[in-house]
Amino acid sequence: xxxxxxxxxxxxxxxxxxxxxxxxxxxxxxxxxxxxxxxxxxxxxxxxxxxxxxxxxxxxxxxxxxxxxxxxxxxxxxxxxxxxxxxxxxxxxxxxxxxxxxxxxxxxxxxxxxxxxxxxxxxxxxxxxxxxxxxxxxxxxxxxxxxxxxxxxxxxxxxxxxxxxxxxxxxxxxxxxxxxxxxxxxxxxxxxxxxxxxxxxxxxxxxxxxxxxxxxxxxxxxxxxxxxxxxxxxxxxxxxxxxxxxxxxxxxxxxxxxxxxxxxx
Numbered sequence: 001x002x003x004x005x006x007x008x009x010x011x012x013x014x015x016x017x018x019x020x021x022x023x024x025x026x027x028x029x030x031x032x033x034x035x036x037x038x039x040x041x042x043x044x045x046x047x048x049x050x051x052x053x054x055x056x057x058x059x060x061x062x063x064x065x066x067x068x069x070x071x072x073x074x075x076x077x078x079x080x081x082x083x084x085x086x087x088x089x090x091x092x093x094x095x096x097x098x099x100x101x102x103x104x105x106x107x108x109x110x111x112x113x114x115x116x117x118x119x120x121x122x123x124x125x126x127x128x129x130x131x132x133x134x135x136x137x138x139x140x141x142x143x144x145x146x147x148x149x150x151x152x153x154x155x156x157x158x159x160x161x162x163x164x165x166x167x168x169x170x171x172x173x174x175x176x177x178x179x180x181x182x183x184x185x186x187x188x189x190x191x192x193x194x195x196x197x198x199x200x201x202x203x204x205x206x207x208x209x210x211x212x213x214x215x216x217x218x219x220x221x222x223x224x225x226x227x228x229x230x231x232x233x234x235x236x237x238x239x240x241x242x243x244x245x246x247x248x249x250x251x252x253x254x255x256x257x258x259x260x261x262x263x264x265x
Contacts, residue, residue, distance in 0.1 A: 004098040006073075006105045009033055022106055024073035026098060029144055032073025034106050039078035045235040046172065046212035049199050050137070051079055052233070053170050053216055056225035057135055063087040063113075067133045067162065069121035069150065070140030071095075073102055074114065081112045091116045092124030122149050128162045136162060139172040146173050151181065153188045153254035160192035168218035169193070177207030183252025185215060186245060191254055193217040197226060198240045198249060205238060205248065213249075 009021040021043065024032040035041040042048040054076070057064060063086040068077055071093030080087050089112075093099050096118045108114055117124055121140050136159050140150060149155060151173075159169050169189065175182045182198075189196055196217040204211030216226070226239045240248060 003027065004031075004095070004101050006101060022073070024098075024102065024106075026072070026095070027143070029141075031141075032075045034073040034075055034078070036078075036106055039075075039082040042075065042079060045201070045237075046214065047075060048233070048235065049212075049214055049229075049237055050076060050139070050170060050172060052226060052229035053168075053199075053214065053222075054080060054135065055083070056222040056229065057168065058166070061085075064089075064134045065132065065164075066090070067125070067128065067136045068092065069125065069136065069138045071099060071102075071116060073106060074108065074116075076137060076139070077114045078108070078112070081109065081114060087113050089114045090124075090128075092119055092121050094118060094120045120149075121147070122155055122158075125155070125158050125162060130161050131164050132162045134164055134167045135170060136167070137170045137172075141174075144174075146181065148255075149257070151185055151188070151255050152257050153191060154257065156185070156188040156254070157192045163218065166218070166220060168216055168221060171215040171217070172212055173215070174210060174212050176204070176210035179213075179249055180252075182213050182215070183249050184255050185252070186249045187252035188254035189215060189217040194219045195221045195223075195242060196245055197221045197223050197242070198245050199226065199230065199237050200240075201235070201237050205240075 004026045006022050006024050009023040021033050021035045033043045042051045063084050066089045068091045071091040077089050199214045201211050203209050230237050230239045
């Protein structure tokens with residue numbers, strides 16, 4: 001096992017005088033890009049899209065109660081703490097060695113409101129009270145893959161249980177055409193929520209290359225706000241509405257706990 005490492009990121013923008021970033025890698029795979037001096041800076045395109053979703057929730061600047069399944073460098077929890085002061089956040093991250101490294105090398109700001117629990121996503125979500133969270137972010141990978149237990153119908157239903165009436169699930173997954181994993185997770189989310197939207201890069205939707213699909217599900221998804229963000233983003237992406245999700249990512253079925261393992265990309 002290569003384990004977790006943190007190193008300075010070499011970015012073209014660093015020459016402009018912007019604060020430098022730190023790259024968090026686990027077993028040779030990039031996990032997070034963190035800017036401790038500017039936590040609102042989200043450099044990975046898919047993470048910026050996740051920030052767009054968080055910005056669209058509730059009243060801008062007002063605190064959120066957030067749960068993060070997967071922590072790594074804590075890029076998104078730091079972002080929420082900076083853009084929505086007084087937010088209460090729980091991070092479910094079972095890799096205690098990684099968490100200790102991040103806490104030491106990239107310490108959280110004082111009174112961040114971020115609590116890290118050393119448990120896996122399934123057990124951590126099961127321990128939460130009903131109607132607890134305004135948003136649950138699922139962004140967890142093991143050996144480059146979404147853990148199979150985080151794609152099951154029972155887990156997706158439990159996410160719905162812990163949400164408030166206006167809460168949403170933000171689920172990040174990597175997939176490629178014909179989107180077998182995405183179709184099944186979409187089906188599982190639809191079984192538990194009234195509405196769903198999906199964002200992705202155009203090339204990924206056309207099947208030209210694998211990429212990150214962001215699934216947003218809840219009773220009321222802020223679709224118009226997400227579509228506005230897509231039109232002004234520096235990195236082009238599309239937001240699919242309910243009908244478009246059905247057309248492009250329909251036909252899946254919720255996964256149970258004994259189904260086939262998730263495919264490797």
